[in-house]
Amino acid sequence: MPQNPPQPPQSFRERLGALRNLPPFLKLVWETSPGIASAQVGMRLVRALLPVAALYVGAQIIDEVVRLTNVAPPGNSPGAWFASGLVDRLVLLLAIEFALAVASDLLGRGISLLDSLLSERLSTTTSVRLMEHAATLDLEDFEDSEFQDRLERARTQAAGRTGLTSQLFGQAQDIVTIASFAAGLIAYAPWLMALLAVALIPAFLGEIYFNAQSYWLNFNRAPERRELDYVRQVAASAETAKEVKIFGLHAFLVARYRELATSFFRANRKIAVRRASWGSVLTAISTIAYYFAYAYIVWRTLHGDFTIGTLTFLSGSFLRLRGLLEQFLVGFSTVAGQAMYLDDLFSFFEIKPEIASPANPRPFPVPIAEGFTFEDVGFRYPGAERWAVRNLSLRLRAGEVLALVGENGAGKTTLVKLLARLYDPDEGRILLDGHDLREYDLFELRRNIGVIFQDFVRFHLSAADNIAVGLIEARDDMARIERAARQSLADEVVAKLPEGYKQLIGRRFKTGVDLSGGEWQKIAIARAYMRDAQVLILDEPTAALDARAEFEVFQRFKELTTSKTAVLISHRFSSVRMADRIAVLGDGRIEAVGTHEELMQQGGRYKELFELQAAGYR
Numbered sequence: 346m347p348q349n350p351p352q353p354p355q356s357f358r359e360r361l362g363a364l365r366n367l368p369p370f371l372k373l374v375w376e377t378s379p380g381i382a383s384a385q386v387g388m389r390l391v392r393a394l395l396p397v398a399a400l401y402v403g404a405q406i407i408d409e410v411v412r413l414t415n416v417a418p419p420g421n422s423p424g425a426w427f428a429s430g431l432v433d434r435l436v437l438l439l440a441i442e443f444a445l446a447v448a449s450d451l452l453g454r455g456i457s458l459l460d461s462l463l464s465e466r467l468s469t470t471t472s473v474r475l476m477e478h479a480a481t482l483d484l485e486d487f488e489d490s491e492f493q494d495r496l497e498r499a500r501t502q503a504a505g506r507t508g509l510t511s512q513l514f515g516q517a518q519d520i521v522t523i524a525s526f527a528a529g530l531i532a533y534a535p536w537l538m539a540l541l542a543v544a545l546i547p548a549f550l551g552e553i554y555f556n557a558q559s560y561w562l563n564f565n566r567a568p569e570r571r572e573l574d575y576v577r578q579v580a581a582s583a584e585t586a587k588e589v590k591i592f593g594l595h596a597f598l599v600a601r602y603r604e605l606a607t608s609f610f611r612a613n614r615k616i617a618v619r620r621a622s623w624g625s626v627l628t629a630i631s632t633i634a635y636y637f638a639y640a641y642i643v644w645r646t647l648h649g650d651f652t653i654g655t656l657t658f659l660s661g662s663f664l665r666l667r668g669l670l671e672q673f674l675v676g677f678s679t680v681a682g683q684a685m686y687l688d689d690l691f692s693f694f695e696i697k698p699e700i701a702s703p704a705n706p707r708p709f710p711v712p713i714a715e716g717f718t719f720e721d722v723g724f725r726y727p728g729a730e731r732w733a734v735r736n737l738s739l740r741l742r743a744g745e746v747l748a749l750v751g752e753n754g755a756g757k758t759t760l761v762k763l764l765a766r767l768y769d770p771d772e773g774r775i776l777l778d779g780h781d782l783r784e785y786d787l788f789e790l791r792r793n794i795g796v797i798f799q800d801f802v803r804f805h806l807s808a809a810d811n812i813a814v815g816l817i818e819a820r821d822d823m824a825r826i827e828r829a830a831r832q833s834l835a836d837e838v839v840a841k842l843p844e845g846y847k848q849l850i851g852r853r854f855k856t857g858v859d860l861s862g863g864e865w866q867k868i869a870i871a872r873a874y875m876r877d878a879q880v881l882i883l884d885e886p887t888a889a890l891d892a893r894a895e896f897e898v899f900q901r902f903k904e905l906t907t908s909k910t911a912v913l914i915s916h917r918f919s920s921v922r923m924a925d926r927i928a929v930l931g932d933g934r935i936e937a938v939g940t941h942e943e944l945m946q947q948g949g950r951y952k953e954l955f956e957l958q959a960a961g962y963r
């Protein structure tokens with residue numbers, strides 16, 4: 346179980362450096378929806394100026410009221426006041442104040458509406474990009490646990506980082522509001538402004554520090570979080586329920602989950618408590634500064650330097666500014682913190698696949714003239730010490746059916762993966778019609794090869810779609826799907842389903858019907874017939890078929906692939922015999938190649954394995 350020691354938090358500069366992710370993030374936001382984004386900016390800009398306007402008008406109202414208390418009243422009723430014309434200015438000011446309040450409210454609602462719309466669109470855009478990018482990456486990447494951590498973190502970003510847009514726009518809005526308040530304050534008492542700024546710095550630094558701590562905690566915990574999700578999934582999923590029950594794994598899984606979750610909780614609690622205690626101390630500093638400034642303004646007012654209205658305006662400005670600056674600085678450090686999380690997302694997008702098409706690919710041969718040649722091929726799985734295959738030389742002639750046999754781990758599947766360029770060889774090369782596979786377009790190559798692996802995917806889709814995944818473009822071509830099903834014997838499976846081809850298979854969804862292992866395999870093999878690939882490969886997807894069914898499947902396979910190049914992998918020699926030639930693999934090498942008769946004559950591993958199996962049937 347991975348237990349990484351927590352890494353030390355990065356330096357302050359590095360933390361701020363994460364802000365470099367903001368321009369690409371804003372670009373992403375803009376590309377998601379230029380309309381909503383510009384409407385947001387416009388509305389926020391207007392709303393940003395409303396508080397200072399409202400406060401200023403409020404101060405005017407107070408001064409006007411003070412002035413009116415000093416004039417002789419024109420009468421006792423409001424009517425008399427109106428008629429005198431004395432309150433005209435006051436009424437106008439009140440009307441403006443009212444209009445400002447209504448506008449601010451309406452804009453606020455509009456902004457939060459746009460916020461939520463934008464967040465949702467952004468979450469979709471990010472997830473789509475994530476999926477699109479993941480699709481371009483190498484299989485090797487997916488098998489790497491560090492990559493999986495990164496993917497997991499990027500995935501969390503796609504879902505969790507949507508609040509960042511409103512945060513960022515809100516920050517911009519706050520800056521405008523702060524500038525407007527500051528302008529007023531500087532006009533009357535410039536050094537108060539400076540005092541305010543200085544008093545807030547400690548709180549700001551504290552926030553940044555704790556944000557970075559939280560980030561690193563999450564960063565270092567990605568492997569455990571993945572494990573946590575995995576444990577939860579294993580403990581409660583349809584796929585695992587059977588074994589969890591039989592082996593009584595429940596208590597073990599719950600204990601493991603609890604252990605991991607508790608360690609998360611402890612670490613988070615530690616940071617949260619420290620953050621809260623330091624936060625209160627640092628905020629107290631700015632509160633002291635505020636009251637100091639307040640006392641100063643009151644004193645100047647008593648001296649007659651400021652009117653009551655100005656006192657209200659200044660103290661109001663100061664109060665609002667303190668709140669705003671604090672909010673801005675906390676917001677800024679939140680943004681800086683979130684920007685670090687964006688690192689995961691953007692650095693995921695920066696991963697480049699190693700297996701790619703060349704700039705000027707060679708046209709793919711139609712039909713394949715000579716076939717494939719493995720020249721002294723060696724391949725090691727990433728991180729593995731052992732060579733999965735080495736010094737492997739083999740010819741796969743165009744139009745032949747070649748069977749691969751060998752014991753578990755001999756390298757059969759690896760050979761097939763290399764042929765489909767899911768991996769590239771570390772040594773030697775693979776030629777197609779005399780040219781390196783790497784010279785051809787990757788997409789063309791894969792389109793021309795149909796492989797069904799032993800661990801094919803059981804999609805929780807309809808029976809028709811499960812077959813159509815072999816050539817997803819032909820998803821609506823029922824005639825083609827039915828033909829493929831007949832060829833792979835899957836038609837009998839489908840005939841038994843209550844809703845035929847439309848039947849959802851797999852247990853994941855309510856209306857799904859599960860199939861037996863062999864029935865699934867027949868469905869999967871139909872995928873190979875869906876595509877008009879020049880090369881067809883069945884990598885043991887027949888292991889769960891009964892002997893008669895496998896025989897029949899292979900017989901058909903041979904008949905249907907007369908003009909195609911085909912590779913069969915099976916542990917059943919009765920099926921293997923049907924191939925034109927048989928290659929025997931042992932320890933990642935080709936030990937012998939020939940027809941069944943030739944290999945039997947040669948003796949060696951083939952004869953040994955064949956007789957072992959034959960003896961079992963006697």
Ligand SMILES: Nc1ncnc2c1ncn2[C@@H]1O[C@H](COP(=O)(O)OP(=O)(O)OP(=O)(O)O)[C@@H](O)[C@H]1O
Pocket residue numbers: 488726727729732733751752753754755756757758759760
């Ligand atoms: N993804 C992987 N990462 C690391 N090692 C792997 C991986 N896949 C296979 N191997 C190793 O490579 C070797 C060859 O495996 P391969 O799957 O090609 O054997 P195989 O002949 O198809 O076996 P089987 O009959 O069991 O399907 C084995 O030693 C195996 O442990």
